[in-house]
Amino acid sequence: MxxxxxxxxxxxxxxxxxxxxxxxxxxxxxxxxxxxxxxxxxxxxxxxxxxxxxxxVPELVEGSPTFLDAxxxxxxxxxxxxxxxxxxxxxxxxxxxxxxxxxxxxxxxxxxxxxxxxxxxxxxxxxxxxxxxxxxxxxxxxxxxxxxxxxxxxxxxxxxxxxxxxDTAFHQTLPPAAYTYAIDAELAASHRIRRYGFHGASHKFVSGAAAAFVGRPLEELRQLVFHLGNGASVTAIDGGRSVETSMGLTPLEGLVMGTRSGDLDPAALLQLARRGGLSIDDLDTLLNKRSGLLGLAGVSDMRDIGDRRDAGDPAAQLAFDVYVHRLRAYAGAYIAQLGGVDVISFTAGVGENSIRVRAEAMATLGFAGVEIDPARNETRGRGIRIISTDASRVTVLVVPTDEELEIARQTLAVAAR
The missing domain is CATH 3.30.420.40 (ATPase, nucleotide binding domain)
Structure with a gap:
């Protein structure tokens, strides 16, 4: 063993x-x-x-303590x-x-x-x-x-x-055009300012599992993987290689998250510092701990956002709309970078469990060949499942992530060398 x-x-x-x-x-x-x-x-x-x-084993019945987790x-x-x-x-x-x-x-x-x-x-x-x-x-x-x-x-x-x-290793295949920020080149180099990307183990695991599930070689597929948890990122994967990803120098860039802002005009920070008197530490706390869904609606959990939307809370509705707007924007941009997409996967807590987020994020992507089956999307399950229609040119999946298993696989491979 x-x-x-x-x-x-x-x-x-x-x-x-x-x-x-x-x-x-x-x-x-x-x-x-x-x-x-x-x-x-x-x-x-x-x-x-x-x-x-x-x-x-006739003497064993379902629910026997012998076979219960503890x-x-x-x-x-x-x-x-x-x-x-x-x-x-x-x-x-x-x-x-x-x-x-x-x-x-x-x-x-x-x-x-x-x-x-x-x-x-x-x-x-x-x-x-x-x-x-x-x-x-x-x-x-x-x-x-x-x-x-x-x-x-x-x-x-x-x-x-x-x-x-x-976390960053999977994204080392990003081309220079994707990882380079358009600031003074010497200053960026001296302080190692570039996009690195995160959630690498999850994106690697999910893209591999998706390829195996659809029965096609990983090297042939153009994929989007949406890792949507309290932290959230999306990666464009071409032939198993990360070619674009939403997180950047830190896990702060990109999608709207539970407590992180995601993309923001840098000048907003200058304004808050100059006119609002916020220090560097204040801004750090604001962007990482007091923004995202929490900053918009007062709660960071998408389940709470859903409950408040159902109760008619306008702040929760706006938070949901901003969240989905960002997902659609990245989906469209990354499909353009890939020149089309074959498989889109949703994973992590929100991605695996939020029917509404998946439905709304994909609702405008018919132009790219995406067609969601409402009944499949609403069916809950533990394993990989398809939520697109049989006629959809793009296969849309829910793929439970397993970062620990991916880390274990990579660890065993290194140990066996």
């Missing part, structure tokens, strides 16, 4: 999954949070094995990430699955920013750690936390390879 541990580390928390890669099945997952905040919380879930057919919660001081990983190890020891029997052959780490230095999953060495640290100037909220998780994980698992999978 080949198991891979996937770690996604934040400044005061980290998530993990242990995956058995022969069957690509999750054995356990967890969240350790409130690190360094006095009383920490750790949740550890053990996933049930695949149940045999009842006919094969979640365990602990509260205790967790002063730092190293202590957090010990809590995780204790949870595996106490509740399973046994790490002696399911020892990870590698640990994969999500790292947000790889700049222009990292264009593929990379074995973590001391030099790589130095580079991740240096790239913190491009992602000060993310890379230091990712690095803290790497350091702690290497102490917990010192004898296996650790691999960094960068």
């Amino acid at each position: 080949s198991a891979v541990l996937v770690v996604n580390s934040g400044s005061s928390s980290f998530k993990y999954q242990l995956l058995e890669m022969d069957g690509e099945r999750v054995l356990a997952s967890g969240l350790v949070e409130r690190i360094g905040e006095g009383l920490g919380v750790a949740n550890h879930t053990v996933f049930a094995p695949v149940a045999p057919e009842p006919a094969a 979640t365990y919660t602990e509260e205790q001081p967790i002063p730092d990430h190293t202590a957090g990983f010990q809590v995780m190890l204790d949870a595996f020891a106490a509740h399973g699955p046994s790490l002696a029997e399911n020892a990870p052959v590698a640990v994969g780490h999500r790292v947000v920013h790889g700049g222009a230095r990292f264009f593929e999953p990379t074995l973590i060495t001391p030099l790589v750690e130095i580079n991740i640290d240096e790239l913190s100037v491009l992602a000060p909220l993310h890379n230091p936390a990712n690095l803290a998780g790497i350091v702690a994980a290497k102490q917990a698992f010192p004898d296996v390879p650790h691999v960094a999978v960068f």
Whole structure:
């Protein structure tokens, strides 16, 4: 059995999954949070094995405790990430699955920013750690936390390879015309100002899964992938290569998001600084934490937006309209860049669950061959499903993303070299 541990580390928390890669099945997952905040919380879930057919084992009935997932919660001081990983190890020891029997052959780490230095999953060495640290100037909220998780994980698992999978790596195929900002070239180069793109693991996983589902080679397809969660991005993918993406130097650019503004005239910030007296930190907080759906309607969750729209709230209606307007604008622009599109996929929390967002985002794309089937769009399911009509020239899909599985696949590939 080949198991891979996937770690996604934040400044005061980290998530993990242990995956058995022969069957690509999750054995356990967890969240350790409130690190360094006095009383920490750790949740550890053990996933049930695949149940045999009842006919094969007559004494087992559906719902037998033998085949139920189980979640365990602990509260205790967790002063730092190293202590957090010990809590995780204790949870595996106490509740399973046994790490002696399911020892990870590698640990994969999500790292947000790889700049222009990292264009593929990379074995973590001391030099790589130095580079991740240096790239913190491009992602000060993310890379230091990712690095803290790497350091702690290497102490917990010192004898296996650790691999960094960068959010930005999938977008290193962007052509210069797509990643270059039209500002002073020397100044941009000296401060590494360019579009990098994010959500790379999700866009790569979804585009590959979509190609497999429609039964066509990835290399033949022109695809759009809408990753719509609290953070949101869209990527144009030509033959499996990212050629345009909405997020830029940071995850702030592009679509309207839960609390982020997305695209904004830069002069608006100058106006707010000069006339409104907002500092750089004030503007940072405004754009990242007080904008998007939250700034427009007072709530950041699309489900709440929907409830308020149904109740006649004009602010929620406007927020929804602005959100959809931006989706349509990017769809049209990216279809033009690709010269047409074969497959469009929706993924992540909003993309997978919001019937209205999908319907309205695609409503004006008939000119490009998009035709949504309302009944299919309203049918909920857990796997990949088609929401376009049989006559639609473009196949429109809902594809549940699995960033952890994508990270695990890439990690295993590097470890096997």
